[in-house]
Amino acid sequence: MTVLGKFVASTTLRQLVKDGVINKQGVRLLDCSFVPGVKPDWKRFKEQLYGKFEQLSGFKSIGRALYLAEHIPESVHADLEQAMYPGKFERFSHYPPEIFQEYARRLGIRDGEHLIFYGRGAYGGMLWPARFAWLFKSYGHEKVSVLDGGLNDWVQRGYEITTEVPKMEIGNWTARDNLKETLITFEELESVDGKYEPKPEVNVDPSDPEHEQKEKELKWSNEMKEWEAKTKGKMLIDQTSKINFLDTRPRAQFEGLQDSGLSPMCCEAVHIPGFTNTPVGEIVRDDGTIKDPEQIKNYLNESGFSADKTTITQCMTGIQASLMAYGIEYALPNVKPRVYNGSLKEMEQRDPKRISGGNRHIP
Numbered sequence: 477m478t479v480l481g482k483f484v485a486s487t488t489l490r491q492l493v494k495d496g497v498i499n500k501q502g503v504r505l506l507d508c509s510f511v512p513g514v515k516p517d518w519k520r521f522k523e524q525l526y527g528k529f530e531q532l533s534g535f536k537s538i539g540r541a542l543y544l545a546e547h548i549p550e551s552v553h554a555d556l557e558q559a560m561y562p563g564k565f566e567r568f569s570h571y572p573p574e575i576f577q578e579y580a581r582r583l584g585i586r587d588g589e590h591l592i593f594y595g596r597g598a599y600g601g602m603l604w605p606a607r608f609a610w611l612f613k614s615y616g617h618e619k620v621s622v623l624d625g626g627l628n629d630w631v632q633r634g635y636e637i638t639t640e641v642p643k644m645e646i647g648n649w650t651a652r653d654n655l656k657e658t659l660i661t662f663e664e665l666e667s668v669d670g671k672y673e674p675k676p677e678v679n680v681d682p683s684d685p686e687h688e689q690k691e692k693e694l695k696w697s698n699e700m701k702e703w704e705a706k707t708k709g710k711m712l713i714d715q716t717s718k719i720n721f722l723d724t725r726p727r728a729q730f731e732g733l734q735d736s737g738l739s740p741m742c743c744e745a746v747h748i749p750g751f752t753n754t755p756v757g758e759i760v761r762d763d764g765t766i767k768d769p770e771q772i773k774n775y776l777n778e779s780g781f782s783a784d785k786t787t788i789t790q791c792m793t794g795i796q797a798s799l800m801a802y803g804i805e806y807a808l809p810n811v812k813p814r815v816y817n818g819s820l821k822e823m824e825q826r827d828p829k830r831i832s833g834g835n836r837h838i839p
């Protein structure tokens with residue numbers, strides 16, 4: 477069988493579909509159509525729905541409706557709202573491997589299979605598929621591909637679509653814990669020499685009338701001064717000359733010329749100083765296909781990226797950052813980027829002062 481690369485052309489996939497390879501000869505095809513909604517209440521989710529895939533699969537999902545309306549033959553629908561869960565700070569949090577494995581098995585996935593992800597929407601429909609590809613890599617599964625140009629490219633070529641849903645048996649896929657290699661956490665970003673020192677906090681509920689007074693006291697306390705002396709400018713996230721910190725959002729959002737989605741109540745401005753803006757849209761051609769590795773390399777180099785440094789990608793909730801990380805691995809296989817999954821939405825809640833670069837918010 478053809479060796480499948482990180483991005484698979486529609487022509488290659490069509491041949492696999494025609495030859496009856498999908499679902500039969502170790503290759504699986506997953507439609508990742510997804511339309512993000514408001515973040516569900518994380519506490520209620522944790523209590524009632526965490527890991528309950530039977531229940532979760534019964535909820536209405538626009539992504540699933542899109543899949544049911546038309547999809548590539550032999551594909552099954554993979555839903556990000558089931559594969560991940562709303563965390564306290566993250567929009568999409570990672571389940572422990574043994575729970576994610578249950579979800580993957582429900583999709584019918586078996587050990588050793590090659591997974592091809594495709595989708596629709598922005599950036600050639602490759603955002604959600606790349607998020608899934610990165611997710612599987614985070615659980616130790618490297619045999620992943622993304623359909624180049626997504627469903628749109630497939631349909632443009634006049635290839636067949638269907639409404640038929642293949643019947644899948646429960647798979648036997650095994651997840652491994654590769655989360656530390658592919659992701660970076662807030663705690664690690666804010667650690668000093670590998671040790672995380674949490675910022676002192678007021679132990680009074682924000683709704684308590686005493687809260688404001690306690691906050692003022694803490695601000696000028698010796699405890700806070702000591703913490704600042706230990707951490708200021710010394711955290712991993714402060715090492716901006718030694719690490720490629722890439723903010724993959726569109727330029728207008730990075731600069732604050734367009735609504736960034738960040739709260740003006742918490743953040744002074746719109747990006748973290750020292751992060752380089754490398755919009756992920758610039759590694760995708762106008763027709764929605766991925767640019768050549770050489771073009772991606774040149775783009776990164778022109779942005780000040782250095783292949784010798786550690787690379788960390790971020791965006792708002794980890795989606796654009798995943799496509800960028802996946803694209804970097806495609807162009808530079810020796811670079812092993814890590815995605816800051818919580819991204820700016822987590823930073824906004826945990827260390828909003830850090831978001832102080834670029835313009836102030838647009839009115």
Ligand SMILES: O=S(=O)([O-])[S-]
Pocket residue numbers: 725791792793794795796797819
């Ligand atoms: O792609 S995103 O996580 O910034 S919404």
